[in-house]
Amino acid sequence: MPAKTNRGPVAGPANRRALISAARTVFAESGYDAPLNAVARRAGVGQGSLYRHFPDRVSLAVAVFDENIGELEAFARSKRSSLGGLIELVIEQAIVSTALIELTMNSADDERVRVLGERVAALVDEVVAVERDRGRIGAEVDSADVLLAISMLAAIVSRTPEQDRRSVAERAWALFPASFAVTVHGAGMVE
The missing domain is CATH 1.10.10 (Arc Repressor Mutant, subunit A)
Structure with missing residues (x-):
């Protein structure tokens, strides 16, 4: 060779x-x-x-998540932006990035990881504002609530066997729509 x-x-x-x-x-x-x-x-x-x-490992994880967050930012700024669509994209990313979720959760004090968190918070702010303007989210719901839901979803997906991740994520997300005052469609996902 x-x-x-x-x-x-x-x-x-x-x-x-x-x-x-x-x-x-x-x-x-x-x-x-x-x-x-x-x-x-x-x-x-x-x-x-x-x-x-x-x-180091964190540098590699940050690079992967930087790309993931870029996708989320593009979605948040698109005409098809919605809370349910954002959560679906987060779930898709979480299903294939479980080890990286764990890695970044363990490195939450790292400045590089904090910057990623700030970017996610900013894009969630955008989506929450759009959903509120469309009358699809309750006035009492704020970005911190959505971030908590995303964190909970990512955590449970990262600890679930691969073959069960999709169904567990959908079941977990189905618990939130009543709290967010949005309409549930299909398999427990929000439009």
Whole structure:
């Protein structure tokens, strides 16, 4: 087998993207304690490249969540934005990112993780304001309530066996609509 050609700095952005993608997969398959060399192997890069981009586990988790939050921010600013849609997207992300949820929960005092939390709070503020303007959420409901619901959902999903995550998330979310004064449709999810 021929040795890999070192492409130098031009490979950096592609390596970073490959590492983030690999981290999603490796942590989803092997959990929080998955060896970081497995991430590098899956990405097809050397361990040195991994540590150049992500010097620790939290850095890697922050990069994955940064992308996840980018998706949530785009949704919150879209015309189809709704509380139920936001929660559905959070659930989809949580189902495949359970180990990363645990990792960031354990690192809540880390400034990098706090910044992510601030971004989530800001996008939830946007969605709550839109839902309130549309008359689909009670005036007594504030962003802190929605953030609490999201945290509870993420926590329960992260501790549920993979095959049961979707149904458990839907059951858990079904408990909130009456409190938020929104209409429930379908399998317990909010429109």
